[in-house]
Amino acid sequence: MKVQFTNSSISMSNIGYYEERLKNFDWSISEKELEHKKGDIINIGWYCSDRICLSGNSDKIALNYEGFDSVGKSYSFNDIRLASNTIGTLLRGLGIRNEDRVCLFMDRIPELYFAFLGVLKIGAIVQPLFSAFGDESLFVRLENAQTRAIITQRKHLHKIKKIIDKLPFLEFIIIVDHKKTKILENKEVAFNLEEASPVEKMEIFPTLAESPSVLHYKIGRAHV
Numbered sequence: 001m002k003v004q005f006t007n008s009s010i011s012m013s014n015i016g017y018y019e020e021r022l023k024n025f026d027w028s029i030s031e032k033e034l035e036h037k038k039g040d041i042i043n044i045g046w047y048c049s050d051r052i053c054l055s056g057n058s059d060k061i062a063l064n065y066e067g068f069d070s071v072g073k074s075y076s077f078n079d080i081r082l083a084s085n086t087i088g089t090l091l092r093g094l095g096i097r098n099e100d101r102v103c104l105f106m107d108r109i110p111e112l113y114f115a116f117l118g119v120l121k122i123g124a125i126v127q128p129l130f131s132a133f134g135d136e137s138l139f140v141r142l143e144n145a146q147t148r149a150i151i152t153q154r155k156h157l158h159k160i161k162k163i164i165d166k167l168p169f170l171e172f173i174i175i176v177d178h179k180k181t182k183i184l185e186n187k188e189v190a191f192n193l194e195e196a197s198p199v200e201k202m203e204i205f206p207t208l209a210e211s212p213s214v215l216h217y218k219i220g221r222a223h224v
Contacts, residue, residue: 034047036209038209039208040208040209041206041207041208042207042208042209043120043121043123043204043205043206043207044117044120044207044213045084045088045116045117045118045119045120045121045204046121046204048080048117049077049080049081049084049117050081050204052077053077053078053081057077058076058077058078058081059076059077059078060076060077061074061075061076062075062076062077062079062080063075063079063080063110063113065109065110067109073110075110080113080114080117082198082199082200083110083111083114083118083193083198084114084115084117084118084121085118085121085198085199085200085201085202086114086118086193086196086197086198086199087111087114087115087118087119087151087191087193088117088118088119088121088122088199088202089199089202090118090174090191090196091118091119091122091124091149092122092202094149094171094172094189095171096122096124096148096149096172097122097123097124098122098123098124098205098207099123099124099125099212100124100125100148100149101124101125101127101145101146101147101148101215102115102119102124102125102126102127102147102148102149102150102151103127103128103129103141103142103145103147103149103150103151104116104119104126104127104128104129104150104151105129105131105133105138105150105151105152105156105160106131106151106152106153106156106176107131107153107155109153109176110193111151111176111193112128114193115151115176116128120207120213121202121204121205122205123205123206123207123211125212125213125214125215126213126214126215127141127142127145127147127214127215128214128216129141129217131153131156133159134159135159135160135162135163138159138160138163139163139166139167141217142163142167142170143166143167143169145215146169147167147169147170148169148170148171148172149170149171149172149173149174150170150172150173150174151174151176151191152173152174152175152176153175153176153177154175154177154178154179157173157175160173161185164186164187170187171187172187172189173187173188173189174189174191175188175189175190175191176191176192176193177192178190178191178192
């Protein structure tokens with residue numbers, strides 16, 4: 001989405017000026033766009049992947065990624081659908097259920113976005129945390145949310161290991177880039193999206209418009 005900055009306001013190329021759209025905004029506009037009626041099931045993970053595929057856009061590019069090594073990769077909406085299904089199935093197989101908190105403690109790699117949708121698809125609550133957090137900041141948020149699972153990378157494991165003994169509710173540490181040569185330690189689960197079998201079909205949890213989905217923290221409090 002292209003963003004154009006001016007001195008007084010921000011214009012987004014696909015919706016125009018935010019202030020102007022806000023004046024006439026009504027939730028009925030979104031409901032019409034999403035073909036949603038009050039009381040209907042509305043799972044955000046499904047809407048952001050499966051629904052788009054069903055509309056005929058499965059091959060459309062949804063994500064372009066370039067790593068620090070300048071190696072890039074593109075993902076279609078169908079790629080995202082399959083990846084989020086695969087991660088959702090992994091979590092469900094571990095016993096993660098609706099409204100369980102699942103922390104995403106990763107850099108901005110593709111698995112971060114796929115996991116976000118996968119967590120939503122099973123009705124669990126996404127708890128995204130800044131990967132630069134130290135172990136103390138991480139502990140406060142995981143302890144407060146009584147988080148059951150955390151999805152992370154090897155580079156961040158040392159922070160989690162410092163606090164794991166103080167987090168009895170944290171049952172699973174899912175490592176998306178685990179090395180097969182390294183022995184898994186307490187609560188660790190290895191996962192590699194490239195090696196996992198894509199899950200074509202997964203039962204989507206029937207969340208509603210008011211179902212909690214994302215747990216965000218700001219100074220002094222958390223917001224669901």
